[in-house]
Amino acid sequence: MLNLLQNNTSLLLCTILLLVMSILMAIVITVQYRRLRSLKASHVKLSIVLNNKEEVEKKLAAEEARFQSMFEDSPDPTWIIDNHQFTLCNSAAVQILGYPSKEALDNTHPSKLSPEFQPDGEASYAKAERMMHLADERGLHRFEWIHTRLDGSNFPAEVTLSRMTMKGRQVIYCVWRDISERKEMERKEIENQQLLTAIIENAAALVYVCDINSKLILCNQQFEKAVGYPRSEILGKVRTNFLPAEIAHEHYQNDLQVLRSKCTSSFEETNLETDGLHTYLTIKNPLYSDKGEAWAVIGISTDITARKRSENEGKLAATVFRHIADGIIITDIDATIISVNQAFSRITGYAYDETYGQKPSMLQSERQDKAFYEAMWHQILENGMWQGEIWNRRKNGEIFPAWQTITSVKNEAGETTNYVSVFSDITEVKQSQERLERLAHYDALTELPNRVLFKDRVSQALEHARRHHTKLAIVLFDLDGFKTVNDSLGHPIGDRLLQLVAQRLSQCMRAEDTVSRLGGDEFAVLITELNSGDDAIQAAHKILQASQEPYHVNDHAVMVTSSVGISIFPDDTEDGNDLIRNADAAMYEAKAKGRNTYCFYQAEMTVKAQQRLSAERDLRRAIEQKEFEVWYQPQIDLSSQRFLGAEALIRWRDPLRGLIPPLEFIPLAEQNGMILPIGEFVLHQVCADFKEWQAAQLNAKRLSVNVAGPQFYRSDIVATIKDCLSEYQIPAGMLEIEVTETFMMENPQEIKDILLAIQELGVTIAIDDFGTGYSSLAYLRELPIDTLKIDRAFIRDIPSNNKGIAIVRAILALGSSMGFNVVAEGVETQEQSDFLQAEGCRKGQGYYFAKPMPKAEFTRWLQNHEG
C-alpha cells in the first residue's frame, strides 16, 4: 500500500511536475508568441512609419512651398522675425516700403523702418520690443504702427504679430497693412463729427433732440441758456423738469404732431426765460430708427422775439397812424408830403390825394412870419426836433391853433431820410385856457375882476405910483343887509342883486378905476392918480349913492345900503396887501358907526380887525370844545308870584376869560354862521334838561329858547325842533321860541310859513325885544304869535319916564286887544313890578325875581318854587 501509495504519490508528483512543466512551457510559448506577434506588429508599424515619413516630408515640402508662395505672393507686407531680427520679408513689404530689392530691405536696420517715436510718444524701438513680447505671451497681438518708407515718408499700418514655429524655431510672423486710407477716412469722420458738433454748439438757434416721450436726448449750449439749466442736469429728463408745465405741454404736442405726420413742420413756440417770454420759430423733424420707426424729434428753434416785437410795433404804429386823433404828415427829405393820416384830413379838410407831393407849407397861415419858420427849421436841422404852437390854415381858409411836433427820422447811418410832423387842433384847448384864465381872474357872477386880478392891478398901480410919486386909494365896501336879502329872498335874488350892484358901480366909476368883487357882497375899487383924499370921498359918496337906490329884482324892490372903508397909498401903508386889509378895517368901522357911511382907515382899526379875527378863532374852538352852558331865568306871575316858566340863556365859559355873556359872541356867530351849531346845542340842552327835571318830578313849566335869524334860513329849524322833541320824548307845549321883533318884521312873509309849521308842532312863539322893531299891525295879525316880550329898555324907564310908560301901556293894550300874552323883561324893582301889574301886565322876568342861573342852581330854585 505504502508502495502503492508511494507509487501514486510519485505518479502524482510526476503528473504535477509534468503539468507544471507543461504550464511553464505554455507560458514560454505564449510569451514567445506574443513577442513574435508584437515584433511582427512593430515591423508593420515601422514600415508604415517609414512610408508616412516620406509622405510627411513630401507634404511638408509642399506646404513649405505653398507657404513660401503665399508668403511671397501676400499683398500684405510680411516679415518673419526670428529672435527679434527680421529674417525674411516679402515683396509687398519691399514694394510698400519703397525699397529696390529684398536684399536692400533685409540689409536695412529696423530702426530705419519707423520714425524714432510712435504717435503715443513711445520710442519705436522700445514699443516694437514690447509688442513682440506681448505677441510671444499671447500668441497673437494686433496694433497700429507708423512705418517709414525709404523716402523718409511715414504712414500708418495695422500690424498683426503671431507666434509660430518655423523649421523647429519659434519665430514671429508679422503681417501688416498700410491703413493710410482708413486712417484718413477716420480722421475725416472725426473732423466731420467735430464740425457738426461745432455747428450745433455754435448755432444761434436752439438745437435739441427729444424722444417720443419728451425726454431730452441732445441739446446745444443755446438750449441750455434758454432753459436755464446745464445739460448735465437735464439730459435724459422729460421737458417738464426744465420748462414750465404749459410750455412743456405745448412743445410736446408739437413733437407728437411731427411724429404723427412724419413730416418736417415749423411751429411758433414760446418759452419763459429770465428776461421774459420769448417766441421761437421751431422747425421739427422726426428721426427714424433702423427699422423705420420714428423714435425722436430734432428741433431747431430760432428766437424771433425781437422780430415779433418789431412786427407788433410796426402793426401798432400803423394802427396808431390810422386811428390817432392827431394829424400826422410824413415827408421825404425834401419836405415833400408822402403820407398823411385820416386825422390830418379831418382837421385840415384836405383829402389824402390832395396832399401827396405837396409841401406842408400848404397849411401855413399868415399869423407867423418868415423868421418864425426859419427859426423852426433851424431847430429841426440842429436838434432833430421842433415843438410849439403854430397857426395853421384849413382847406376852407379857417385859421386854427395847433400844437405841433416836427421830428427828423434818421437811418442807421444817421442820415435824415424823412420828417414826421404830428399836430393837434388846440382850438378848444385855447378856448378853455382862455375860459380858465377868465375864471381865474374874473368873478363868474358879476364878471368883475376878482380878488386875484384886483391884487395884481393894485401891485401894478403901486409900482406906477411909486415911480411917479402919485397917490392911490382902495375903496372897499359891502352891502348892509345883504345877508338878510339872501337869506330871506333866496340866493338867486341875492345873486341878481350883486350883478346889479356891479353894473351900477362900473357905470359910476371912471374907466381907469378897477372895480372888483372880492367875494360875497364885498366889492373894491382901485382909484389911481389920486389928487387928494377928497377924490376917495367922492368915490365913496358915489358908491353910497348908487347902493341905496332901490334895486328891482324880479318882483322885489330891494333896498340895501353900503358901508365903505378907504385906505390911501402912501399915507396909510406902502404895501398892497396891507392897503386892502386897512380898507377892510375901515369898512368895519363904517359898519360899527351905523352903516351906510364911509370911513377912512386909522391905525387902531387894525387892532379891532385882529380882535375880530381872534374872536372868530376862539368861538370856533369853543364849539369844538363844547364850552357853552345854558342858564335859566324864571318868568313870574306878577300877581301871584308863581313860577310860570323860564328863558334859556346861553353862556360861554372860556377857560381863560371866564364866563362870557351872549351879546359878546352871538352877533359874531350870527355873522359867520356859527350860530347854527350853537343854536342846535341850546335846543338839545334845554330839552335834555327839561327831561331830567321831569324825571326828578320837577315842573319847569315852559322853557323859552332864543332862535336867531340865520337859524330860520340856513337850517331846517322846524325839523331840528321836531327831532329834539321826539328824541327826548317831551311835550311840545313845554317849548317856546323867541324871535326878535326886528328880524321878524324885516322878513315877515318869508318866515311866516316856518313859524306856522313850528306852531303846528305845538310850540309857542314869542316876539322878543318887542317895541324896538317897528312892528306892523298887519303882520302881527298874520303871524302865529303867542307872546310879546316888552324890551327891557322900556321897563327901565318906568315909572319915572313918561315916554316909557306910554310905550308899555301901548304894548299892553295891543297885547290885550290882539289876544297876546305879554311878558315884561328886565323887571328890576318892586316899583316896576307893581306898576306893570297895575297896568294889566300879568307876567314879568327880571333881576327883581331872579337872575339867570346855571342849571344846578335853577334846579334848586325849582325845588323851592314848585307850584
Ligand SMILES: Nc1nc2c(ncn2[C@@H]2O[C@@H]3COP(=O)(O)O[C@H]4[C@@H](O)[C@H](n5cnc6c(=O)[nH]c(N)nc65)O[C@@H]4COP(=O)(O)O[C@H]3[C@H]2O)c(=O)[nH]1
Ligand atoms: N339889566 C338887566 N338885564 C336883565 C334883567 N333880566 C334879564 N336880563 C337880561 O336880559 C336878557 C334877556 O334876554 P334877551 O332879551 O332874549 O336877550 C338875549 C338874547 O337876545 C341873546 N341870547 C341869549 N341866549 C341866546 C341863545 O341861546 N340864542 C340866541 N340866539 N340868542 C341868545 O342874548 C341876549 C342877552 O342875553 P343875556 O346877556 O343873558 O341877557 C338876558 C338877561 O340876562 C334885568 O333885570 N336887568
